[in-house]
Amino acid sequence: GLSGKNSNESVASASSQKILRIAAAFDFKSAMEGKTLVYENLVKSDMAGNFSGWLAEKYDVSDDGLTYTFHLKKGVKFHDGSEFNAETAKISLEYAQNNDANLKKSVNSIEVIDESTLKVVLGTYLASFLNTLSSTSAPMICAADLEPAGDPKGKLSGYIGTGAFYFDEATYEKGVKAELTRFDDYWGGASKLDGVEWLYVADPTAMVVALESDEVDMIGIAEHHSSIPYVQIAELKSKGYTVETDETGRYQVIEYNCSKAPFDDVNVRMALNLAVDRELMVKTLFEDMTKASKVITAPWFVLGPDKVDENYYKFDQNRAKKMLDDAGWIDSDGDGIRDKNGEKLELKLVVPQGEANADTVSVYLQSELQKIGAKIDVLTLESSAASDMKKAGDYNMYIHHSGNMPSIPGGIGIGDKYYSTNKDWAYSFHSAELDGMIDAAFTEPNTDSRNNKIDTLWTYLHAQAPCMPLYSVLKLVACNPRVTGYKVGSNMFDMSNVRLLDMDMSK
Amino acid sequence: MEKMIFRRLFLGIFIMIIASLLSFVLLYLAPGNPAENILRQRTGEDPSYEEIELFLQQKDLDVPLLTQTSEWLYMALRFDFGESINTSEPVMDEFITRFKATLQLTLITLAFSIPLAFFIGVRSAANNGGTFDHVSRFFTLLAMSIPEFWLGLMLMIVFSKTLNWLPSFGYGSYLNLIMPVATLVVGYTATLSRVIRSSMLENLSQDFITTAKGNGLSQHVILIKYALRNSLGPIVTAIGSQFGHLLAGVVVVETVFSWPGIGKFLIDAVYLRDFPVIQGFVLLIAMMFVVINLITDILYTYIDPRIRYERR
Amino acid sequence: MEMVLMRLIESHDLKVHFDSPAGLVKAVDGVNFHIDEGEKLVFIGETGSGKTVLGMTIMKLLPTNVFYSGQLMYKDKELINATEKEMQEIRGKNIAIIMQNPLSSLNPCLSIKEHLVQVIVKHEHLNKKEAQAEAERILIRTGIPENLLNYYTHQLSGGLRQRAMIALGIACDSEILIADEPTKGLDVTVQMQIVNLIKQITDETRKAMLIITHDLGVAAALGDRIAIMYCGRILEIGTVEEIFGSPEHPYTIGLINAHPSRGLHPIKGFGASLIDIPEGCVFSPRCQHANELCKKAEPPDMVLSETHKVRCYYASSK
Amino acid sequence: MLQVNDLSKVYKGGFFSKDKLTAVESVSFQIKKGDCFGIIGESGSGKTTIGKIVAGLLKPTSGELYIDGKNILKNSEMKTSNFRRRVQMIFQEPDGVMDPRWKIERSMMEPLDIHFSLNRNQKIEKVNYWLETVGLTPEHLERYPFELSGGQLQRLAFARALSMEPDLIIADEPTSSLDVSVQAQILTLMKKIQKRYELTILFITHDLYVARQMCSEIAVMQNGRFVETGSAEGVFDHPQEKYTQMLIDSQLPLDFSVRKKLEYTGECYDGKFCRNYCK
């Protein structure tokens, strides 16, 4: 159980004051995440990629998908007391437009219809439009907070939003902590917490220690990926901590360089996809915390591959070996590594530094692929160096994770990756056929027929085995038993139901 | 003397400029750009081409690096190091905040290390070959052999997790200082006490020690006024260089204990390719080194009259 | 030869050996001598004959690998077994020493005045101010110009350093002053001044001195009595007149003849090793007159007069 | 054989400093073949500086240096005239002249390797010959410098210099750190060798007795200048200069019977001061 006495003053203040202390690997101001506590957006999306209104009570889309009308909530106040209305929403969108390439490109006009109605007209169809609006790129900001005031080209100075907590510059200590206080005039009703304390803890091990020594209430919430080692979760649970996990639909995958041997051959790609026992990996190395990925991206996404056979890449090393044999890769000199035309099956796996679990995965891959006669050379590089290598096509395999809105071209993630105009993934799988399919699917405003088109697209893509899906990246949040009502969701920082119980931790 | 200081300061400016130009060259040769790294850190996704370009444009980074640097240098000469690309804060502000934290850690570490090291070093030199010397030799060598990161983690496990006595992270209260300081003190005391011991021993075998004994001076006076006094030169140099290295950042300790110091911040900046921060920090750190070296040299001349007069 | 003179130092069969990796170094091997009040005894001998070791033995300043035997008395006090504490009292106060190399023997971080102040404060129970005045007085007396008193050793010429050493030696008004090669490495002119200074000071204070040198000229100028050392032994000891007027030991004669003012007549061979001491008379391997007896058994001290002793079988036959 | 014209040497301070020190000031002399020319003078008068310049170890600020009529200060001459072999210098401190980490044998062989092309046996033979000449045995070759006494080392230095068959030897106070008996050995040896091989010697010393024993001609040096030059007898017996006289007076005689009434001349403490006082 939880041991130790609680002489810490922070504990005392927490129990009387009800301040939720969360550990974060980044300083409050440099992390995007922290801003979600302060700012809100017009719309939000759930995990599967369905959008709904937020500060816009509801919205309408025209049939051609080019005109969006937002009906704004009334009675929403900014932290400085000013009203949120169509005018400020317009400025906010203009500000976002200045900071987001896609919005800048596609948005033609933003009009204030009345106090609470806003119309946005796009010049070209932008499938990711709502997605962008729901992301941190398009927060609703207060006009007065811009410098010079009201100028969307200006600099955002304070942190004045409409969220449940407000940021007070005076409490902020660079690289140490930031305190967010309850906003009493919050439109959704004041939070049950008195505040949130954002504490900088650099090291993942230290974070777990901090939780166990009751210096923070919650860890793992503030990072893009979980920083809590999976092996520690069981232990934390056994000690009585709540561990909230959820799949966000991010899959870690190995991307193949399909423009050069050996991965220009679909058989080789397929063989590798069959050769790795992902179930075993997840069960052992990841303590069964997460799920092995069976298809390229999460099937439960709105636009996900829900019609693709689950067993498409089922682990079968014999089949894998046979496919390699058929592809002409045989071990002719008996050194355990296959070769073809004098070239050995040695593959360069590029790992961008900081990619979660990459060390574990690459060691496992090495040992699995060795069994079918392929040798992996791991090269861990600082992420921008790795990215440069990727752009130059200087790799065979590249480990990375998909974004959580995977199926939207022009946005982020996988749908875009295989589109031939993409400069970032110039060496991924591309074909004219696929381009045509993507074009057809994403210019289709009609939802049903779009889904059909997308299903054929997924079937085609899986047959091509453009990448090796590994496992579903988990979002992990561990908290004190004192914290109740927290759920991992699309908005990690939704604190509306969170309470801090009065509880003596030194039981 | 003034001439020496003047000359050294002149050289110092030269060194600072070269050091920051060197960092520029290294960055220039390095792959990656700030936009990509910073955007990736913010969103956790690989940014697209368009996003990167927009970011570069916004931050005025779409001009050639050479122009950027010459502009930077021009501004730097007026002590304006620009803004961090990542945080949009003035580099000088960032530096001062981090420097305060680092300086605090450094000074307190040295405040413990130096007296302790003097105690151990002088006693073991005086007791050369005796029990104290053996025991202290064993422990100082052992202390030098413990990796900082390992010690730090162990302290944290014991004092934060198991005993729940000390905070495992944070900055501000004296409680926060205990473990990082302890981690650093172990290694620094050991190293310094070895320096003190060996330079004491060197002097203790000199003829003037025999003279002092021949004059019937007491052990205490001989040890302090004769041996230690003459050993101070190398000791001050050692302290100076340790001070410099501590100031330049103890990345490991800063990482383990989430200490908001220069080192970790600079490393992060390197990863983000936050050019103004890197160049500014390198220049300021180089300046610290120059100043510290100058101070040790000046102290040295006060300690050692031989140098004082040779410099005339 | 007044009998009232007090005997300050007296040694009987004094042996000082060192343990070293190469073997036992018999640096002083059976030495008998004495120094009376106000007397100046000079030890002459070539390099490595044990002169410095002898001087340091009296001060008990030798490294820990040393073994003493025999007897060494300071007045009524046995020095061989004296503790470090007791020696600290005697050093500087009763017996003072002027060390061999003034540059390395002075603390480079103290000015010459500070050196003296340290010693005076320790022994004279004066306060800082008085001690400083006293230090100045002594330094000026040894001929160091007033404006140089706060200088450090490396700023001074060899002669001045030697003067500072002498000042340090006389600072505590000890009864005995040991001077180890006080003129080594000095110019003729400076050497002359130093010899003058020592002479003047001893004449004034009637201080007893033990002077170590290998310069016969210095010995002739300063000594009342002279002891010729070779291979850890005293081969001949006598008054200046006896040693220079009627030297008896072949080594003494050889030394005098080797002096450039007497023409260059070298003694053949090299000094003996202190580890493998030659059998019989230690000088026999180099001695023209040596015969079988000399090579077998070490000769005893032949007493030629009350003051003149020589360790040679054929002392008076030549 | 050796002719020195108007030699001067100014030492500059550090890299940046402007301090200057004139160690030697327009000194001229010449030495005939087979002669021993002595330079005497007190410490710091510039004796070693002259020696080093003549040995080619130091560049003079100005002046000319002729050996057998050739100006060897010209670089080309320095190389072609076998200068390094023909002119050898013996140093004041025998202790540091041999590489402390080399066995004597290696140090002795080194110049032979450089200047002669001999096989190993020839080299050994040659080294042994010179060892014998200076009164040492081949057994000494197996030792390290620290295992030998100062006298032995000085002999080795001589043997090494002689093995190169030089024409001119510069002996810079070769015996000042040795004691009298060894000094006598070394100096008689020098004399013997000088006669046998018709060596020319530039002998630097501050010991007037030694100078008188060794040299046929003497120069008295003070403050970087030659104040008096002449034959040994002339200079010692009828000194022309007050300074020379003072040097002679400062000698401590061996004779106890004429044990000089020593005079206390306390003011004379510093080289500089002394010079003024003596003029």
Next chain:
Amino acid sequence: MKKNGIIQNSNLLMKVSIIIITIMVFGVIFAPRICNFDPYTVDLTKRLLPPGTDGHIFGTDGFGRDLFARIIYGGRVSIGLSVCVVMVNAVLGLIIGSFAAYTGGVIDEIVMRIVDVLMSFPSIILTLFIIGVLGPSISNLFFALIVLGWIGYARMARSLVLSLKEQSFITAARGIGCNDARIIFLHVIPNVMPMIITFAALHIGSTILVISSLSFLGLGVQPPTAEWGATLSEAKQYLSLYPHMIIFPGIAIALSMFSFNMLGDGLRDFADPHLKKTIKT
């Protein structure tokens, strides 16, 4: 006083450290013969075994690899790499420093200014920088440790040579006709070697530490290469449940550093010129 004591004692300490180092070096060289298991074979059925089970002396790690084998093989990298790094640094620094000091003048000034600049460049930053940019691999690690590593040796060699230059045997060597190259390589360098070697022995220890610290920060060798710091870093997450994983590599690092430090310390006393006087008779 008591000088002899040091010599004897340091000999004892040195003996101990030399024995430990010899054992380690042998272990590293004959690793395949000593280990029953391959350090790279992943066996997920044998994960996280405690020490002593199934013939795994130190137990197994998260991939079921034998920890003992990983530590022995890890020594190849940790010790091997540090020794190489130190050797290259020492030679480089020695040559540069000796050359600068011996030639003096402008060349010396230039070299010393370069050293000054590099000195004022925070070393850890540069190391991290190089590795971050080039990617962590043994060769890049090597390169990064060389870039700044030679400076210490160069400074040391320089000051030693400066004082050596004043000694008469160097002048004498010129006098007998040695050219500069001969003097530097035959006389100067061999004479500064002992101090450099002493320094190097101490440096090996700290290099082992730097390499493991870098691995710990994720900038060391590439997986699956066995290296002590990397092994420690992998073990970090198992800290409280499987402490054996952090204890054994920790001991390996501390023990090797300890013995190299002890060796260096012993050598330093040994090379101390003042102490040598007493040995000589």
